[in-house]
Amino acid sequence: MKKIISALLIISIALINTGNAFALDQNSNAKEECKVTVRNFHYEKVTDVIKSNLDVPNIIGLKNLRIQRKINAMFIKDIFSFSRRIEKMALKAQKDGVLRNPYEAYTRFKVAFNCNCILSIPVTFYEYTGGAHGNTVIKAYNLNLKNGKTLGYKDIFKKGFDYKTIIVNEIQRQIKENKNDIPYFDDALDTVAKFTDEQPFYITSEGLVVYYGLYELAPYVAGIQEFTIPYSLLKDGLNEDLIKP
Known part of the structure; x- marks a missing residue:
């Protein structure tokens, strides 16, 4: 029954207002068929074992x-x-007699880029499952609204363009510049040098924001490390069918 209810919830929310076209303040270069508004579907659940406070992106206005x-x-x-996973962990902890406080599952998001048929939304997932502090992860959704597919580095840049070297050099430069303010690990530069296409990023009007999770480059207290790679460094290799700085 729970699976049926969950499935119905997913279908019903996904269908909300799919036929409506809301007014949208968009970049003039955006293609009409890709103009979307991003709304927030908010959900809360509070019990003895779980506190869920979820912001869920919901797009409307797409012609397709x-x-x-x-x-x-x-x-x-x-x-x-994500929320169900935390709740299951909490129920098990309660059953085992080790649940001290309700577990927590929060999500928040921002619309980082919404132009020219590209939508970029980083979603922050926060969980608390006991211990000294919770854990935060960012998952970026970089979407081509023409086909609904996820965009990677190779989609954004022209074939043969050496974006990796540019990104690594710029991140390393920013780390060196800010090392007196942020307690980077001694091997932070080496970690960045191992950059691959799996390194998460999101898109903004200023550039690509490449980010590293907790403990990857610095202690927990420093938070998630984000580095904006300005388009001025990348412009020669950008796929201008997608991004026009």
Whole structure:
């Protein structure tokens, strides 16, 4: 029964207002069929074992309703799966007699880029499952609204363009510049030098924001480390069909 209810919830939210076209303040270069508004579907659940406080992106206005439903269903699935995972852990802890306080599952998001058929939304997932502090992870959704597919580095840059060297050099430069303010680990520069296409990023109007999780480059107290790679460094290799700085 729970699985049926969850499935119905996903379908119903994904279908909300799929036929409506809301007014949107968009970049003039944006293509009409890709203009979308991003709304916040907010969900809360508070019990003896779990505190869920979820912000879920929900897009409306996309002319291709199949792609719109696909994207909305993805957000719902990922965020509610995260919340259910924490709740299951809490129920097990309660059963084992080790639950001291309710576990917590929070999500927040921002619309980092919404232009020219590209939508970039970093979603912050926070969980608390006991201990001294919680854990925070960012998952970035970089989407081509023409087809609903996720964008990677190789989609954003022209074939043969050496974006990796530019990104690594710029991140290392910023680390050196800020080392007196941020307690980077001694091997932070070496970690950055191992950059791969799996390194998460999101898109803004200023540049690509490449980020590293907790403990990857610095202690927990320093937080998630984000580095903006300005388009001025990348402009020669950008796929201008997607991004026009």
